[in-house]
């Protein structure tokens with residue numbers, strides 16, 4: 001953990017109390033003068049830190065900026081996901097940035113954020129609207145020892161973690177719509193794009209791209225999206241601290257990824273099914289040029305959707321779009 005992350009963690013743990021310069025210096029193993037200069041830097045970034053000559057420092061307010069150290073300071077224990085965090089002001093797509101890192105041999109677990117994306121993309125070649133500072137647009141590099149047909153396990157884990165974390169901020173729990181849309185009160189609040197590079201029998205790397213509409217007002221959404229999309233702020237009336245939300249997602253996903261590694265995907269699938277509105281319903285799903293109709297029964301061990309068609313045959317679905325649900 002960096003010194004800034006240690007300082008932020010100590011100040012946040014103390015809540016509204018003061019932490020002495022001596023304590024901060026001891027826990028960060030730097031001098032009190034160096035602590036003072038780090039505090040000044042944090043203030044420059046917008047952290048409202050009060051300094052009292054006798055009592056020490058107190059965190060009064062955190063700014064609405066994405067800061068890697070802030071995110072890390074909020075996570076209890078990082079195993080893989082979040083080992084390294086990079087925040088860009090603007091990128092084309094965070095998935096592109098992570099792909100370059102993957103090709104360069106960067107270790108798994110790195111997370112790349114952008115305050116805005118000029119070419120944010122969704123599934124099936126759709127565009128993803130990513131306005132500055134209003135949402136969470138980020139991608140995670142993974143190098144799982146999975147066979148390519150089981151890559152959906154990662155998407156299911158990402159949807160489960162994202163859904164769970166978002167629900168901490170809302171009165172009614174968020175739900176999942178096949179394959180990976182997170183829904184609040186009938187409208188999409190987040191989406192997941194899982195892109196993999198694979199050989200026949202192994203995934204070389206996977207890039208989990210997650211987009212969450214956090215603090216947009218209705219006017220911030222493009223006209224054509226207003227009927228189908230929403231943000232957490234629109235639904236709750238609250239401005240959400242994005243570092244707090246994403247720290248919770250990364251912590252959850254880190255532990256779900258560990259379950260996948262241990263061969264315990266079934267526990268993730270159970271939770272996913274519990275909160276997936278598609279399960280148990282009569283559905284019409286478009287997969288490429290095909291239309292599949294039937295009852296969505298469950299996800300299988302690979303993370304694919306099992307749909308029981310009218311004549312009883314079970315169809316295994318990867319991706320696609322639910323176009324009708326009864």
Ligand code: BTN
Nearest residue numbers: 093120121122123138191209211
């Ligand atoms: C979807 O629902 O179609 C998936 C949307 C995924 C959007 C995220 S935002 C961060 C990452 N970078 C991208 O270009 N896309 C994903």
